[in-house]
Amino acid sequence: MAVKIAPSLRSALERLKHAGAVNGVCLAWRRQVLVNLLPYEDFRADKLMHSLHDAHEHFAGGGREVQTFWFGYEGVHVLALRRGECSLLVLHSRAFEADFIAKAGEVLLDDCQLLIDAALNPSGSNSDSGDTRRLNGDGLHGDEGGTYLVPRTGI
Amino acid sequence: MITADPSALSAELKRFQICDGNIVGDTSEEDATHFAADFQGLRHFGQKIGAALELGPPWMGAFREADFTHLWAYEGLGLSANDPGNGAVIARHAPLMELLENVSAE
Numbered sequence: 001m002a003v004k005i006a007p008s009l010r011s012a013l014e015r016l017k018h019a020g021a022v023n024g025v026c027l028a029w030r031r032q033v034l035v036n037l038l039p040y041e042d043f044r045a046d047k048l049m050h051s052l053h054d055a056h057e058h059f060a061g062g063g064r065e066v067q068t069f070w071f072g073y074e075g076v077h078v079l080a081l082r083r084g085e086c087s088l089l090v091l092h093s094r095a096f097e098a099d100f101i102a103k104a105g106e107v108l109l110d111d112c113q114l115l116i117d118a119a120l121n122p123s124g125s126n127s128d129s130g131d132t133r134r135l136n137g138d139g140l141h142g143d144e145g146g147t148y149l150v151p152r153t154g155i
Numbered sequence: 156m157i158t159a160d161p162s163a164l165s166a167e168l169k170r171f172q173i174c175d176g177n178i179v180g181d182t183s184e185e186d187a188t189h190f191a192a193d194f195q196g197l198r199h200f201g202q203k204i205g206a207a208l209e210l211g212p213p214w215m216g217a218f219r220e221a222d223f224t225h226l227w228a229y230e231g232l233g234l235s236a237n238d239p240g241n242g243a244v245i246a247r248h249a250p251l252m253e254l255l256e257n258v259s260a261e
Contacts, residue, residue, distance in 0.1 A: 038208075040208055044207055044208060047207040048204060048207040048208060051200060051203040051204045051206075051207055052200075052204065054200065054203070055196075055197075055200035055203075055204075058196055058200065059196070059218070064220060064223075065220055065221070066218045066219070066220055067219055067220060067221065067248075068217075068218060068219040068251070069197075069200075069216075069217070069218050070215075070216070070217040070218070070219075070226075070251050071201045071204060071205070071213040071215065071216050071217075072213055072214050072215030072216070072228070073205055073210040073211060073212075073213055073214070074210065074211060074214070075210075076210065078204055078208075078210075095252060095255060096252050098251045098252055099250045099251055099252050099253075102251070
């Protein structure tokens with residue numbers, strides 16, 4: 001029997017661990033941690049993302065838009081990527097894998113924008129809100145020219 | 156097997172030496188001043204990030220913009236601001252590992 005696996009940010013980030021010797025991954029929006037898959041407690045992930053956000057703001061103050069930070073520590077490297085207001089931080093062991101992990105992380109950030117939006121706006125999936133309206137009753141004759149969702153059962 | 160050629164970027168690099176807390180560059184004093192400012196900022200945030208995870212200070216730091224890449228690394232075991240190291244900048248989005256190999260080869 002086929003099992004339907006719902007896509008999620010967590011599973012997307014788990015896949016990034018196949019990019020190399022990855023020791024942990026953390027995704028944040030601004031200063032807010034969305035998913036912490038680091039081998040550290042949440043309060044440390046919060047502190048980490050605050051420092052990373054401060055670093056971005058420091059350089060942005062001088063008109064610089066830093067896309068990537070990379071630091072080497074004893075035994076591990078920290079690679080931090082930025083797309084818009086989302087930050088992806090990866091702990092990895094081998095320096096020579098940094099460029100591939102960065103590429104894979106950038107693709108992940110691009111591909112996961114919808115999942116990130118859903119995580120930030122859980123009520124956004126409610127079709128009764130915004131410009132998207134569910135088709136029901138005499139909805140075919142909507143008065144505002146909005147976009148209608150047609151239920152699969154109604155086709 | 157294809158390996159990165161550390162000499163491929165060499166012609167475009169501006170190189171700097173970190174020595175006794177001073178930055179010495181191969182180009183202009185203005186370049187050295189800019190590198191020093193970026194080095195200090197990057198090292199500061201590298202220390203904060205390292206402190207968050209109890210990793211200690213960084214031995215290497217880099218940042219990359221769309222058209223600029225900056226990297227530095229200490230030469231030996233010393234990790235303080237006065238320990239010797241090397242750095243480089245390049246006016247493009249450069250591969251991090253290739254840049255690290257260039258800087259470490261000095």
